[in-house]
Amino acid sequence: MEQYIIRGGNPLVGEVEIGGAKNAALGILAAAIMTDETVILENLPEVQDIKVLLEAISGIGARVDKIEKGKVAINGSMIGDVSVEYEYIKKIRASYYLLGALLGKYKKAEVPLPGGCNIGSRPIDLHLKGFKALGAEVRIQNGSIVAQAEKLQGSHIFLDTVSVGATINIMMAASMAEGRTIIENAAREPHVVDVANFLNSMGANIKGAGTDVIRIRGVEKLHKTEYSIIPDQIEAGTFMFAAAATKGDVMVKNVIPKHLEATTAKLEEIGCEVEEFDDAVRVVASKRLLNTHVKTQPYPGYPTDMQPQIGVALSLASGTSIVTESIFENRFKYVAELVRMGGMVKVEGNTAIITGVDKLTGAQVSAPDLRAGAALVIAGLAAEGITIVDDIVYIQRGYENFDAKLRGLGAEIEKVTSEKEIQKFKFKVV
Ligand SMILES: CC(=O)N[C@H]1[C@@H](OP(=O)(O)OP(=O)(O)OC[C@H]2O[C@@H](n3ccc(=O)[nH]c3=O)[C@H](O)[C@@H]2O)O[C@H](CO)[C@@H](O)[C@@H]1O
Numbered sequence: 001m002e003q004y005i006i007r008g009g010n011p012l013v014g015e016v017e018i019g020g021a022k023n024a025a026l027g028i029l030a031a032a033i034m035t036d037e038t039v040i041l042e043n044l045p046e047v048q049d050i051k052v053l054l055e056a057i058s059g060i061g062a063r064v065d066k067i068e069k070g071k072v073a074i075n076g077s078m079i080g081d082v083s084v085e086y087e088y089i090k091k092i093r094a095s096y097y098l099l100g101a102l103l104g105k106y107k108k109a110e111v112p113l114p115g116g117c118n119i120g121s122r123p124i125d126l127h128l129k130g131f132k133a134l135g136a137e138v139r140i141q142n143g144s145i146v147a148q149a150e151k152l153q154g155s156h157i158f159l160d161t162v163s164v165g166a167t168i169n170i171m172m173a174a175s176m177a178e179g180r181t182i183i184e185n186a187a188r189e190p191h192v193v194d195v196a197n198f199l200n201s202m203g204a205n206i207k208g209a210g211t212d213v214i215r216i217r218g219v220e221k222l223h224k225t226e227y228s229i230i231p232d233q234i235e236a237g238t239f240m241f242a243a244a245a246t247k248g249d250v251m252v253k254n255v256i257p258k259h260l261e262a263t264t265a266k267l268e269e270i271g272c273e274v275e276e277f278d279d280a281v282r283v284v285a286s287k288r289l290l291n292t293h294v295k296t297q298p299y300p301g302y303p304t305d306m307q308p309q310i311g312v313a314l315s316l317a318s319g320t321s322i323v324t325e326s327i328f329e330n331r332f333k334y335v336a337e338l339v340r341m342g343g344m345v346k347v348e349g350n351t352a353i354i355t356g357v358d359k360l361t362g363a364q365v366s367a368p369d370l371r372a373g374a375a376l377v378i379a380g381l382a383a384e385g386i387t388i389v390d391d392i393v394y395i396q397r398g399y400e401n402f403d404a405k406l407r408g409l410g411a412e413i414e415k416v417t418s419e420k421e422i423q424k425f426k427f428k429v430v
């Protein structure tokens with residue numbers, strides 16, 4: 001079992017390059033099989049979730065050729081099977097995008113109920129409601145969602161809750177439906193826009209992505225394209241908070257600063273300087289962080305995927321902060337681990353009350369999920385002494401070369417697999 005071992009206390013200083021957005025890439029990979037022509041994708045992050053989805057796509061007969069790092073060619077003309085195997089699906093959430101993609105293209109799909117991080121109950125009723133509104137018959141059978149239709153017919157769909165997954169899934173299926181679909185109360189996340197731009201580059205007709213009303217005129221066929229995925233705003237935000245928590249000075253490169261506005265605003269509120277460039281942001285934290293209140297919201301609000309990272313930074317701020325999680329009911333699992341490192345945090349319902357402490361101290365902790373795991377790494381980097389983070393498989397779902405990128409900023413962090421390696425790290429002279 002791989003673990004991270006960290007000797008905390010070094011301010012992070014230097015430059016870090018951000019990769020492609022995992023959550024955009026997952027939607028785009030699924031959408032890429034909707035044409036029989038070859039699609040070339042660039043800036044794919046080399047993370048576990050992407051590997052799993054690529055395997056699932058090959059598993060149903062699509063051809064996947066790696067051209068170079070982060071660049072693949074996908075050809076969906078040979079898909080012979082519209083039923084996806086559970087082996088792939090149980091590992092990731094975004095496997096549900098194969099439903100919208102296969103239903104749109106073949107008018108039939110069979111995909112096991114998805115996995116992903118255990119951050120809440122995560123229903124997919126809105127995805128299914130959307131497919132039904134497009135005329136599909138949808139049923140759950142032996143643990144799988146089976147959706148099929150004679151033909152898909154455009155429809156007017158109102159999403160009761162703002163859902164990234166449902167918006168993208170319905171958008172994909174509706175792209176190949178007959179007539180016009182309107183999605184109201186649509187999610188506005190940058191990855192929704194990226195998937196829409198990608199589909200449009202394949203010949204789809206989608207307007208309004210990035211607003212809460214998306215209009216789609218269905219087309220019969222989609223065609224080949226070459227497309228480069230947007231930078232990952234959550235990876236970028238994670239490094240921005242790592243800089244803040246360690247009182248560092250980090251230039252986060254290859255980002256779209258506009259996508260980081262909610263994160264930037266909070267960093268400024270807690271006393272960091274954030275300088276914006278065309279495709280980079282620099283975060284400088286020269287004094288003790290200040291307390292604040294934050295509530296997670298759909299984009300352009302503060303992202304739930306950045307909640308654990310700000311929680312850890314606020315545990316080192318002066319005064320009391322309040323963090324409210326309004327998207328998922330189970331996203332405070334890092335708190336128990338943070339308390340073991342000396343954090344003073346109390347969770348009441350969907351709120352964490354954080355009393356800032358002067359310092360955290362290293363401990364052995366477990367990553368409970370992807371972003372909570374990354375946040376515990378930040379805690380370890382800021383803490384005095386040695387921290388060991390277990391269950392880093394969760395972190396590897398969404399961060400490419402996390403430890404190497406952190407080492408590039410002066411962090412002392414290693415990926416280890418044995419007690420011997422841990423001892424070697426502990427006794428390394430610094
Ligand atoms: C692979 C991927 O892109 N994952 C992201 C995606 O997850 P995911 O697409 O699962 O999240 P959603 O945006 O759908 O969820 C938002 C809220 O809607 C609820 N809901 C959702 C669908 C549904 O059919 N019914 C329903 O009630 C959820 O329980 C949640 O409370 O967006 C989340 C919110 O930004 C992020 O935290 C995840 O990292």
Ligand SMILES: C=C(OP(=O)(O)O)C(=O)O
Nearest residue numbers: 093094116117305370371
């Ligand atoms: C929760 C996340 O991913 P998933 O929805 O795939 O579990 C995430 O990216 O933070």
